[in-house]
Amino acid sequence: MPANRFNNFTNYGIGIGLRAPHYHHILTRKPVVDWFEIISENYMIDGGRPLRILDQILDQYKVVQHGVSMYFGSAEKLNREHLRRLKALVKRTKTPWLSDHLCWGSVDGRYTHDLLPMPYTFEAARVTAQKIREVQDFVEVPVVVENVSSYAEFHVSEMTEWEFLNEVVERADCGILLDVNNIYVSSQNHSFNPFDYVNSVPAERVAQIHIAGHSKYRKYILDTHDHPVIDPVWKIYARAIERVGHTATLLEWDDSIPSFDEVHDEALKANKFLASAVLKKAG
Amino acid sequence: MKLAAIQRRMARAVMTPLTRDERMRPNAPGGGSMRAEAAKFIKPNDRLTSFERLEIYNRQYWFRVLSGFAEDFPGLRAVLGERKFDAVSKAYLIDCPSESFTLRNLGARLEGWLRKHTAMLGDRAALAVDMARLEWADIDAFDGLAEPGLKQADLAKADPSKLRLKVQPYIHLLDLRYPVDDLLIEVRKDMDELNVASNAFSERQKKKRVRQVAALKPAEIFLCVHRVDEEVYFRRLEREEYAILAAIAAGKTLAKALDTAWTGTKISPADQRAHVQQWFQTWSSLGWFCHIDKNSKK
Numbered sequence: 001m002p003a004n005r006f007n008n009f010t011n012y013g014i015g016i017g018l019r020a021p022h023y024h025h026i027l028t029r030k031p032v033v034d035w036f037e038i039i040s041e042n043y044m045i046d047g048g049r050p051l052r053i054l055d056q057i058l059d060q061y062k063v064v065q066h067g068v069s070m071y072f073g074s075a076e077k078l079n080r081e082h083l084r085r086l087k088a089l090v091k092r093t094k095t096p097w098l099s100d101h102l103c104w105g106s107v108d109g110r111y112t113h114d115l116l117p118m119p120y121t122f123e124a125a126r127v128t129a130q131k132i133r134e135v136q137d138f139v140e141v142p143v144v145v146e147n148v149s150s151y152a153e154f155h156v157s158e159m160t161e162w163e164f165l166n167e168v169v170e171r172a173d174c175g176i177l178l179d180v181n182n183i184y185v186s187s188q189n190h191s192f193n194p195f196d197y198v199n200s201v202p203a204e205r206v207a208q209i210h211i212a213g214h215s216k217y218r219k220y221i222l223d224t225h226d227h228p229v230i231d232p233v234w235k236i237y238a239r240a241i242e243r244v245g246h247t248a249t250l251l252e253w254d255d256s257i258p259s260f261d262e263v264h265d266e267a268l269k270a271n272k273f274l275a276s277a278v279l280k281k282a283g
Numbered sequence: 284m285k286l287a288a289i290q291r292r293m294a295r296a297v298m299t300p301l302t303r304d305e306r307m308r309p310n311a312p313g314g315g316s317m318r319a320e321a322a323k324f325i326k327p328n329d330r331l332t333s334f335e336r337l338e339i340y341n342r343q344y345w346f347r348v349l350s351g352f353a354e355d356f357p358g359l360r361a362v363l364g365e366r367k368f369d370a371v372s373k374a375y376l377i378d379c380p381s382e383s384f385t386l387r388n389l390g391a392r393l394e395g396w397l398r399k400h401t402a403m404l405g406d407r408a409a410l411a412v413d414m415a416r417l418e419w420a421d422i423d424a425f426d427g428l429a430e431p432g433l434k435q436a437d438l439a440k441a442d443p444s445k446l447r448l449k450v451q452p453y454i455h456l457l458d459l460r461y462p463v464d465d466l467l468i469e470v471r472k473d474m475d476e477l478n479v480a481s482n483a484f485s486e487r488q489k490k491k492r493v494r495q496v497a498a499l500k501p502a503e504i505f506l507c508v509h510r511v512d513e514e515v516y517f518r519r520l521e522r523e524e525y526a527i528l529a530a531i532a533a534g535k536t537l538a539k540a541l542d543t544a545w546t547g548t549k550i551s552p553a554d555q556r557a558h559v560q561q562w563f564q565t566w567s568s569l570g571w572f573c574h575i576d577k578n579s580k581k
Contacts, residue, residue, distance in 0.1 A: 041384060041385045044384075044385065045387070045426040046426060046427055046428035046429075046452070046453075047426060047427055047428050047429045047453060048425050048426035048427065048429075048453070048510065048513055049425070049426070049513035049514070050426055051426070052513050069384040069385070070384075074290065075285075075286045075287035075290050076287075079384055081384075082384045104290055106294075106384075107290050107291050107294040108291070109382050110294070110298070110380045110381065110382060111380070111381040111382065111383065111384060112294060112297055112298065112344050112381075113344075113347055113348065113351075113381060113386055114297070114340060114343055114344055114347065116290075116293065116294075116297070116340065119284075119286065119289050121286065123285065123286050124286045127286055151336055151339040151340065152325050152326070152333075152336040152337060152339070152340065153325070153326040153328075153336075154289065154324055154325065154326065155323075155324060155325070155326055156284050156289065156324070157326075189328075190328065191328065191329070219330040219331055219335075220330065220331065220339065222339075
């Protein structure tokens with residue numbers, strides 16, 4: 001599903017997250033990169049250097065917005081100020097689609113700034129889908145939701161995580177940003193087969209894929225985005241590509257950020273799998 | 284259990300302060316045991332109890348907000364020292380958790396909070412408040428709104444008795460009791476050096492900073508925190524300059540703003556006009572004004 005209505009019929013290749021330590025390299029060396037993903041909240045500001053740099057990047061590269069605090073799954077109403085600023089940024093970047101996480105993180109107007117896990121209930125799916133629709137209507141670009149890494153599960157859950165994801169995207173009629181590292185992390189923390197997850201995702205709704213590294217502790221794994229992608233995650237990615245086809249792929253690296261070239265080289269490893277998808281389609 | 288109830292319950296636990304050794308507290312916020320509370324809504328697995336799973340989120344929350352706060356206020360940290368800064372950060376974030384979708388606004392209520400909790404700050408309370416004000420102004424000036432600047436020719440056409448100028452929204456005007464601008468610049472230089480230095484060098488720098496803070500004597504200063512080419516700068520102002528700018532920012536007409544400047548001034552009446560002309564030239568060249576009220580032109 002390279003181009004579909006959830007990624008606005010685009011066919012992006014391999015991108016990396018736009019991060020401040022790489023600004024200088026990008027603006028002076030102008031490396032060839034298919035696209036950059038920006039954290040929306042970093043640019044939902046009124047002025048100053050971040051916006052000036054973003055404008056320079058926009059002059060030369062394709063940019064897609066990725067949010068971290070819309071909290072579709074929070075029981076409280078959407079933050080109107082957040083929406084207003086998000087829409088202004090959408091107009092600036094002309095992002096073909098907009099992603100944020102299938103999670104919650106605020107209660108009574110107080111923000112945890114974390115991606116907290118959802119209880120997988122029908123009530124939660126209904127509330128979440130409704131909010132995704134509201135955001136989509138307001139920003140007027142396709143909204144896609146990303147599965148998060150989680151470290152806890154709730155007694156009240158009525159379904160698996162992938163059943164919940166499917167329930168939400170069907171109700172909201174939105175796309176999916178499939179994070180294969182998050183699938184791996186959660187599969188280790190909750191003892192499920194990650195391929196059951198990938199095989200259950202509606203392939204026609206996948207607009208984008210995330211890859212990343214993580215940190216392994218004695219009893220659990222944390223999604224830290226501070227390492228290269230490990231082989232088991234590439235295997236999940238390979239299966240995802242096998243199912244959904246050549247799809248816009250992005251490497252996230254947010255902590256202990258190495259040089260631009262190192263990050264980009266790591267992302268480009270995805271080419272091997274994307275090429276096989278092209279061959280398969282041709283054959 | 285309904286979605287809102289689960290989220291309220293979990294958020295309360297997640298935002299509960301950690302113990303001294305950075306673990307989740309054994310007691311739940313509303314009384315009772317946190318283990319029992321966690322077990323009510325979080326499933327255990329074969330490796331972690333409900334308490335331990337909830338604790339991952341509790342620790343992540345505090346590590347995230349405390350590191351964000353420390354990154355924003357290195358000057359306050361230098362003024363208070365590690366231990367007091369740590370206590371102040373935690374107490375502030377308990378009283379004033381984030382109410383914004385962005386961590387950028389974490390310190391928005393700090394100045395007011397510090398003024399109400401001077402007992403925590405010891406004998407450096409005034410210095411700490413000044414530093415917090417400067418650091419918040421710096422954050423706000425960095426990415427605040429810039430409107431199209433006003434040209435000097437626009438000013439020439441205006442009637443001072445009616446003219447109401449507008450100061451750029453990103454500008455902060457500060458009246459301070461300590462020269463914290465110099466101290467903050469030094470602290471940042473230290474931080475840059477520390478990034479490439481050894482541990483021994485780091486210890487020497489820490490001691491140097493403690494000496495700098497201890498030696499800082501009160502000295503009233505007036506400051507404009509502003510931007511040039513998207514970089515934030517601290518510009519010292521004359522008392523009279525500050526008075527005019529503050530009056531303009533408060534919405535006074537130019538004529539009234541000028542009147543406020545000369546109370547108690549040492550600048551002789553003969554020199555005042557030349558000073559005002561020089562100041563306006565500087566302010567205009569820095570693009571500090573952005574608007575003339577429609578009704579204020581001749």
